[in-house]
Amino acid sequence: MKKIVMLFLVAALVLSVGGCAKKAVVTPKIGVAIYKFDDTFMSYVRNQIQSAANGKILLSVQDSQYDQPKQNDQVDQFLVEGDTALAINMVDPSAVSVIIDKCKTKNVPLVLFNREPVAADMAAWDKVYYVGAKAQQSGTYQGEIVAEYWKAHPEADLNKDGILQYVMLMGDPSNTDAKYRTEFSIKAIEAAGIKVQKLAEDTAMWDRVKGQEKMAAFLTANAGKIEVVLANNDDMGLGAIEALKAAGYFKNGKYMPVVSVDATPPALDALAQGTLLGTVLNDAVKQGQATFDLAYALATGAEVKSDVAPLALADGTVDSTGKYIWVPYVKVTKDNYKDFLAK
Amino acid sequence: MKNPASTSWSKRINARSIREFATKNAIILVLAALVLVIGIVKNGFLTPDNLVNIMRISSVRLIIALGAAGVLISGGVDLSAGRTVGLAAVVAASLAQRPDYASKIFPNLPYMWVIVPILAGIAAGLLVGIINGLAIAYLKVPPFIATLGTMVIVWGAASLYVDRPPLGAQPIGGLRTDFTNLGTGSVGFMPTIILIALIVYCIYWVMLNKTQLGKNIYAIGGNLNAAIVSGVNVKKNLVTLYAIAGMLYGLGGVLLSARSGGATNNYGQSYELDAIAASVIGGVSNMGGIGTVAGVLTGVLIFEVLNNGLVVLGISAYWQQVVKGVIIVAAVAVDIRKYSKKR
Numbered sequence: 021m022k023k024i025v026m027l028f029l030v031a032a033l034v035l036s037v038g039g040c041a042k043k044a045v046v047t048p049k050i051g052v053a054i055y056k057f058d059d060t061f062m063s064y065v066r067n068q069i070q071s072a073a074n075g076k077i078l079l080s081v082q083d084s085q086y087d088q089p090k091q092n093d094q095v096d097q098f099l100v101e102g103d104t105a106l107a108i109n110m111v112d113p114s115a116v117s118v119i120i121d122k123c124k125t126k127n128v129p130l131v132l133f134n135r136e137p138v139a140a141d142m143a144a145w146d147k148v149y150y151v152g153a154k155a156q157q158s159g160t161y162q163g164e165i166v167a168e169y170w171k172a173h174p175e176a177d178l179n180k181d182g183i184l185q186y187v188m189l190m191g192d193p194s195n196t197d198a199k200y201r202t203e204f205s206i207k208a209i210e211a212a213g214i215k216v217q218k219l220a221e222d223t224a225m226w227d228r229v230k231g232q233e234k235m236a237a238f239l240t241a242n243a244g245k246i247e248v249v250l251a252n253n254d255d256m257g258l259g260a261i262e263a264l265k266a267a268g269y270f271k272n273g274k275y276m277p278v279v280s281v282d283a284t285p286p287a288l289d290a291l292a293q294g295t296l297l298g299t300v301l302n303d304a305v306k307q308g309q310a311t312f313d314l315a316y317a318l319a320t321g322a323e324v325k326s327d328v329a330p331l332a333l334a335d336g337t338v339d340s341t342g343k344y345i346w347v348p349y350v351k352v353t354k355d356n357y358k359d360f361l362a363k
Numbered sequence: 364m365k366n367p368a369s370t371s372w373s374k375r376i377n378a379r380s381i382r383e384f385a386t387k388n389a390i391i392l393v394l395a396a397l398v399l400v401i402g403i404v405k406n407g408f409l410t411p412d413n414l415v416n417i418m419r420i421s422s423v424r425l426i427i428a429l430g431a432a433g434v435l436i437s438g439g440v441d442l443s444a445g446r447t448v449g450l451a452a453v454v455a456a457s458l459a460q461r462p463d464y465a466s467k468i469f470p471n472l473p474y475m476w477v478i479v480p481i482l483a484g485i486a487a488g489l490l491v492g493i494i495n496g497l498a499i500a501y502l503k504v505p506p507f508i509a510t511l512g513t514m515v516i517v518w519g520a521a522s523l524y525v526d527r528p529p530l531g532a533q534p535i536g537g538l539r540t541d542f543t544n545l546g547t548g549s550v551g552f553m554p555t556i557i558l559i560a561l562i563v564y565c566i567y568w569v570m571l572n573k574t575q576l577g578k579n580i581y582a583i584g585g586n587l588n589a590a591i592v593s594g595v596n597v598k599k600n601l602v603t604l605y606a607i608a609g610m611l612y613g614l615g616g617v618l619l620s621a622r623s624g625g626a627t628n629n630y631g632q633s634y635e636l637d638a639i640a641a642s643v644i645g646g647v648s649n650m651g652g653i654g655t656v657a658g659v660l661t662g663v664l665i666f667e668v669l670n671n672g673l674v675v676l677g678i679s680a681y682w683q684q685v686v687k688g689v690i691i692v693a694a695v696a697v698d699i700r701k702y703s704k705k706r
Contacts, residue, residue, distance in 0.1 A: 236671070241676075255534055261620070286466075286534050286535070
């Protein structure tokens, strides 16, 4: 009998504490988990989310340490704490259905960002959104920079055959960004009405030294024939520029257009020096801002919209029922590189 | 150098002596054959520019491989070589940034003599080498494990070094030209980087062949117990050896960042395996006690001729790996015959 009374007492205590905890969290709060803190790009995104939230709403930002089970525990913790919206940067985007189910059960809206899940998972619930950049666009913008240069500089066509002869330095060929940049940069050049011919293509695994070594070999194999150099990232592009310098380029009027992606500080410096023609920025600040705006609207029950880019469908079509915000990349050239220098 | 049968073939030239010559110098013949075949197939390959370029690339690799080969001869192995190269590269590069470069690692970096970043890089390597030597000689940690440990530690240290607020981890660029001249400039007609490698090569040859330290290293690697019994101070010699190896990796890292005009924490990744492979191709026994600096040079050149030649030939990135692996194994299989013949 005594035991049963005790049991009731304990149960009542637990329930009342639980009740109190629930009542205490009436203020909206957003739980944020980043796949890993030591990713440079994500730390820019995270900084923007935090500064956007400053003074507006409470945030809890967690480091998932490249560990999906850990991130799942963090999501559980957010939901127990009564967060009113979550912004999750998945460690493993293919494991998103578990997290969507957790949020659906508690009816807490979910914003996924930067690491994109497949459309089928996104369709599982109407309160799950995605903020990110379309990798294809980084390639397209590279191609557009090249096409613009090519049309403005007829002398770039060294052999006057009307065909753009290029070499391509690829990142890790198993990486989707590398594939998209390689494919869509060329598509954009062709879309501008320019015929292209590939002289050489090889992977330099995102690496500056390898980019330099491969470019030197390209120059050997195609002496005087290369008209444009495309690189999947800045490090490889800058390596290629070093190889070109060794071969006598960038002095005495000898020039080679080189384009890359990322807009790292060394690349901005190369733009200033006039060696790099252009690079493409994945806009971390806008991605962080769009992620926060969306999560904030969902957490406070405000209208869901974004100033960064309109709501869209998975294919990029603008649609008010859309659940995607595609943050645009930015072309960076000699004209605007100063806007991106570190403050 | 140690060449036990060097008198038997010099008098008469006949079929047998040619065969003996071929067996004994198989690895040099492999190199010559590679150069000739690639040169015939692709006529740009045998140009002075390309050959000098291959030698520039080989210079860094040779310096690293000499350090790794000394360790192999002592019966050890040094897995920390590649990451130490990376640490030295970021340390040196961070101290050699232009004053007007926008995103310096040290925003208030004063102008320093160019020798400072060079020595700082070498010192970073030396420190790693001493730690390796102490752990192996005094703590009795097997070289494989000790250097595996430092490999991971050094990679972490290099990452921490570049990951500084407010910019976070990023490539280091904007290096001063008096620093990059080490990698790209010339002394008279001689490229500086090749000159440095030649000097290091000569010093290392003297060290291995003409000093007590060199003799002790062969003795330790050949038969450890015999070395101890005959009064070799194994501990002191090992610490010195690993320290020298570390300095060479440090110098390699300095030259690598000078040649490529930048550095990231990923520099030097897996260079230890290339260095060990080049040493073994060049006839250094991975069991210890056997090996020559000339062999290491040949091994490095085979590696870099392949790296450059396969790109010049336009072979796809995946096939390059397959071909390289096959040639490495085949080269060693041919070379090893000179030892099996003697039995």
